Every structure is written in structure tokens, then in C-alpha cells.
Amino acid sequence: MYRNFSIVPKIIFGRGSFNQLGDVLKERRVTPDSYVVFVIDDVFKGTALESRLPLEGKDYLLRVNVDDEPKTQYIDALVKQIKEYHPVKPDGVVGIGGGSAMDIAKAVSLMLNNPGSSADYQGWDIIENPAVYHVAIPTLSGTGAEISRTTILTGPEKKLGINSDYTLYDQIMLDPELLEGVPKDQWFYTGMDCYIHDVESLQGTFINEFSKAYGEKSLDLCRQVFLEEHDDQNDKLMMASYFGGMSIAYSQVGACHALSYGLSYVLGIHHGIGCCIAFDYLEDIYPQGVEEFREMMSRHSITLPRNLTATMDDASLDKMVTTALGLVPLWENCLGPDWQNIMTRERTLEIYKRM
Numbered sequence: 196m197y198r199n200f201s202i203v204p205k206i207i208f209g210r211g212s213f214n215q216l217g218d219v220l221k222e223r224r225v226t227p228d229s230y231v232v233f234v235i236d237d238v239f240k241g242t243a244l245e246s247r248l249p250l251e252g253k254d255y256l257l258r259v260n261v262d263d264e265p266k267t268q269y270i271d272a273l274v275k276q277i278k279e280y281h282p283v284k285p286d287g288v289v290g291i292g293g294g295s296a297m298d299i300a301k302a303v304s305l306m307l308n309n310p311g312s313s314a315d316y317q318g319w320d321i322i323e324n325p326a327v328y329h330v331a332i333p334t335l336s337g338t339g340a341e342i343s344r345t346t347i348l349t350g351p352e353k354k355l356g357i358n359s360d361y362t363l364y365d366q367i368m369l370d371p372e373l374l375e376g377v378p379k380d381q382w383f384y385t386g387m388d389c390y391i392h393d394v395e396s397l398q399g400t401f402i403n404e405f406s407k408a409y410g411e412k413s414l415d416l417c418r419q420v421f422l423e424e425h426d427d428q429n430d431k432l433m434m435a436s437y438f439g440g441m442s443i444a445y446s447q448v449g450a451c452h453a454l455s456y457g458l459s460y461v462l463g464i465h466h467g468i469g470c471c472i473a474f475d476y477l478e479d480i481y482p483q484g485v486e487e488f489r490e491m492m493s494r495h496s497i498t499l500p501r502n503l504t505a506t507m508d509d510a511s512l513d514k515m516v517t518t519a520l521g522l523v524p525l526w527e528n529c530l531g532p533d534w535q536n537i538m539t540r541e542r543t544l545e546i547y548k549r550m
Contacts, residue, residue: 200444201360203342208369210430213332217249219366220287223328229286230254232277234300236261236292236334244291244334244373255280261295264459264466267314267350270302277307284308288329290364293385294338294347294466297331301346301362304329313357314350322359330366334373336432337385337467339392339440341367347466354460354518369437374429383421383495384467386432387488390417391470392439394484395449399528402446410442421491449529450480450538453522454546457515462503472499476549480529504550516543 207215220231230253237258239245250256255277277285284307290300304326306313316322331341340346344363345356374382393414396406416435420428454477455469464472471488478485492499504512520526520543526534 293335342440406446413438447528
């Protein structure tokens with residue numbers, strides 16, 4: 196049976212579109228007590244961007260820290276903080292920042308309407324109640340978090356997303372001006388997440404014409420951004436991220452993302468750089484993609500960390516392998532139904548040891 200999936204229903208794209216946020220939120224402010232929670236990366240504290248937020252009345256500014264990738268206990272603490280601020284649920288949640296900040300905003304909006312801990316919902320389609328209305332405004336591009344039905348969280352027992360149609364944003368605002376000034380390494384690593392999405396989707400066994408159409412366009416835009424010179428490179432990267440996210444909506448990512456989950460869960464490595472580290476060791480699975488990726492690294496003078504696992508003990512390495520191999524749909528997309536006989540624990544461990 197074919198999957199009947201949802202997509203973000205409302206999208207605004209264009210330079211300066213951030214200025215329309217107040218108008219977008221106006222229709223949600225239905226009573227004098229209405230308030231909105233603005234979830235913003237704390238790197239923007241005291242900046243011009245934060246001063247431009249259309250705060251009104253009882254609105255709540257919630258600065259979040261993304262030095263570490265989002266953890267379920269952090270989400271639970273933020274939800275508690277909002278509930279202590281006001282006994283009534285907010286009329287909207289706005290997520291502003293990179294992939295982690297947007298994932299935090301998605302998780303918070305879900306947990307405001309669902310009981311228990313966010314760790315209870317790590318998996319596929321476990322969430323029972325729709326999220327509070329939520330809006331995404333990316334200040335980095337590449338993760339596809341703005342269009343994804345997943346919010347990636349590290350829990351006490353696993354790193355796994357809350358995967359649900361309810362996770363999807365109700366509105367996204369794509370303003371390429373917000374990408375200006377991003378540190379080069381961060382811009383590259385986040386953009387490569389998109390490039391790797393495309394390679395994994397297009398070479399996966401789940402590929403279909405729907406995913407192929409979006410993935411090919413995203414890949415073309417990534418090549419323009421990272422291998423050519425364009426004045427509108429951030430506009431292109433923002434759309435590459437969107438199309439890349441749409442490509443995997445009806446297919447899946449693959450080996451690189453599975454391995455990056457292990458790096459993140461055990462070593463705390465951020466997703467974008469984790470994907471780059473893992474991808475550089477997958478030339479036997481994605482030979483053309485890895486070759487082109489290395490060309491992009493050379494062009495932008497990027498040097499990846501090495502010897503990350505050299506001093507790790509056997510128990511930590513084993514946990515890393517278990518985390519990666521637990522992502523069954525990713526391996527099925529990458530290697531087919533017989534993937535367990537191809538990507539054995541021994542082979543997975545050997546790849547990690549090379550890192």
C-alpha cells in the first residue's frame with residue numbers, strides 16, 4: 196500500500212519575508228490572552244534578529260541552547276517551563292535557528308498536546324494528538340528540518356526521532372537573508388546534510404519518480420552552491436534544503452545517516468559534521484557521491500576531524516554499532532532487504548574504527 200503522507204501546507208519564500216511574521220501570527224491571536232512562544236537559538240541573544248521578533252502582550256521568548264543535540268530530557272524541561280509560565284497552552288510556537296532549534300520547536304509543540312515524556316514517542320507514528328500550531332524560520336539550510344516529519348532527539352536509551360505527520364510544521368518562512376554571516380564551516384556542514392540526503396535518496400532501493408524529481412533538483416542546486424560561484428547561493432541552498440527534504444519524504448536516507456546517529460549518540464557529534472565524517476568513509480557504497488563531496492571540501496578548504504574512535508573502548512564502540520544498525524529503514528533503503536547479511540556488525544565496526 197502506498198503511503199499517504201502530509202506536507203507543510205503554507206510556505207513563504209523570499210528575501211525579507213521574515214518581516215511578515217507578525218502578519219502570519221495575527222490570525223492566531225484570537226483572544227486578549229493569546230500568546231506565542233518564540234523558540235530561538237540562544238546564539239541570537241541580543242542580536243538584531245532577536246530584536247526584530249514581533250513580540251506582543253504575553254508572548255514568551257524561549258532561548259534554547261544547541262551546543263549539544265536535542266535531548267528528550269531537555270524537551271521535557273522546556274515544556275515544563277512553558278506550562279509554569281502560563282497555565283493555558285500557547286496559540287503558537289515559532290522555531291528560529293538551525294536544524295536543532297527547529298527540531299526543539301517541533302518537539303515542544305508536540306509535547307504541549309501529548310502526555311508523558313518525549314522519550315515515550317521516539318519512533319514512528321506513536322504520537323496521538325496533533326501539535327500546537329507551529330512555524331519554522333530556518334537561519335541555516337541543509338537539514339530539511341523545516342519540511343521534515345521528524346524531530347531528531349537523543350533519549351536515555353537511543354537516538355531516534357519522533358516521526359509523525361503531526362510533527363510537520365504548519366507554516367515555514369524561507370528568508371535567504373537570514374543565512375548571511377553564518378560561519379563557513381557551519382554553513383558547509385549543514386549544506387552537506389542536504390547533499391548527502393540527495394545522494395542517499397537517489398541511490399536508495401526505495402527511489403521512485405516522486406522522490407527522484409525533488410532529489411535531482413536539490414542535487415543540482417547543491418552543485419551550483421558548492422562547486423560554482425553564484426550571487427544568490429543562499430537562495431539556492433535554501434531551496435535545495437526544501438527539495439532535499441521532500442525527496443526523502445517518500446523514500447529514505449541511508450548508510451551515512453545511520454552511521455552519523457551512532458557518532459552523535461555516543462560521542463555527541465553534531466548531525467551535520469557527523470554526516471560529513473561518516474560519508475567520507477563510504478566510498479564503497481556511494482563512490483561518485485564521495486568523490487564529489489571531497490571535491491567540495493577541497494574547494495571550500497574544509498578539513499574533517501580524524502582519529503575520533505582511536506581511543507574508544509569496546510563497550511562504546513559496540514553501543515555505536517548497535518545504534519547505527521537499529522535504524523532498519525535506512526539500511527533497507529541503502530542495501531535492500533538482505534542488508535543484514537551485507538552490513539554486518541563486523542563491517543560496521545570496521546568503518547567506525549577507520550574514523
